[in-house]
Amino acid sequence: VPCAAPGFDFLLNRQLAICPAYAYLLASPLVCSLRPLRHAAGYDERGFVFYTNYSSRKGQELAAGGSAALAFWWEGLQRQVRVEGPVERVPEAESKAYFDSRPRSSRIGAWVSLQSQVVAGGRQEIEDRQQQLEAEYADASVAVPKPEHWGGFLVRPTAVEFWQGRPSRLHDRLRYSRASTDSSEWRLERLYP
Numbered sequence: 001v002p003c004a005a006p007g008f009d010f011l012l013n014r015q016l017a018i019c020p021a022y023a024y025l026l027a028s029p030l031v032c033s034l035r036p037l038r039h040a041a042g043y044d045e046r047g048f049v050f051y052t053n054y055s056s057r058k059g060q061e062l063a064a065g066g067s068a069a070l071a072f073w074w075e076g077l078q079r080q081v082r083v084e085g086p087v088e089r090v091p092e093a094e095s096k097a098y099f100d101s102r103p104r105s106s107r108i109g110a111w112v113s114l115q116s117q118v119v120a121g122g123r124q125e126i127e128d129r130q131q132q133l134e135a136e137y138a139d140a141s142v143a144v145p146k147p148e149h150w151g152g153f154l155v156r157p158t159a160v161e162f163w164q165g166r167p168s169r170l171h172d173r174l175r176y177s178r179a180s181t182d183s184s185e186w187r188l189e190r191l192y193p
Helices: 005-018 057-065 092-101 104-112 122-136
Strands: 023-027 032-036 047-053 067-074 079-089 150-155 159-164 172-177 187-191
Touching: 005 067, 005 079, 005 159, 047 057, 047 079, 047 092, 057 067, 057 079, 067 150, 092 104, 092 150, 104 122
Parallel strands: none
Antiparallel strands: 023 032, 023 067, 047 150, 067 079, 079 150, 079 159, 159 172, 172 187
16 A cells, blocks of 8 residues: 555554544445454555454455455544455465464454354353363463464555545545556545545
């Protein structure tokens, strides 16, 4: 995200100074969901990375859809950033490294949660699964392995739009776009509100 990341860094750091928690809206042709973005996952020169259960509805729809959009909304700043592009799984080694960096309880939680599936036995079923897995991995010297069904997705931006709220709904909208993820040539356009 060479041309867009500096502006995103600026807005993200301003938002984090106001409130350390933030979220993004994730959408693809088949999925739309609000998810917390952990700063450790974040983004790099390739694009925006997030982690989830591949077997969940969201994971399956992202894999089938091939593209996604992220929208970051910072009400206190009256700013939004929208990112669009193709989505793909990150390499297994990268997913494993991120998984291993998470708190032990979160790693166990990835095994406990059969994300998006119906819980037939109510809350007690979830708590029983958690207790069973905590007992199985009680020895802190034994690593909690990454489940095969868990890993990262990467959204490679082909468009990044910066929105700034203004009076009379005459908002500022600047869009960076490129023909493909292979291109390093970004075009900047001002859009009508």
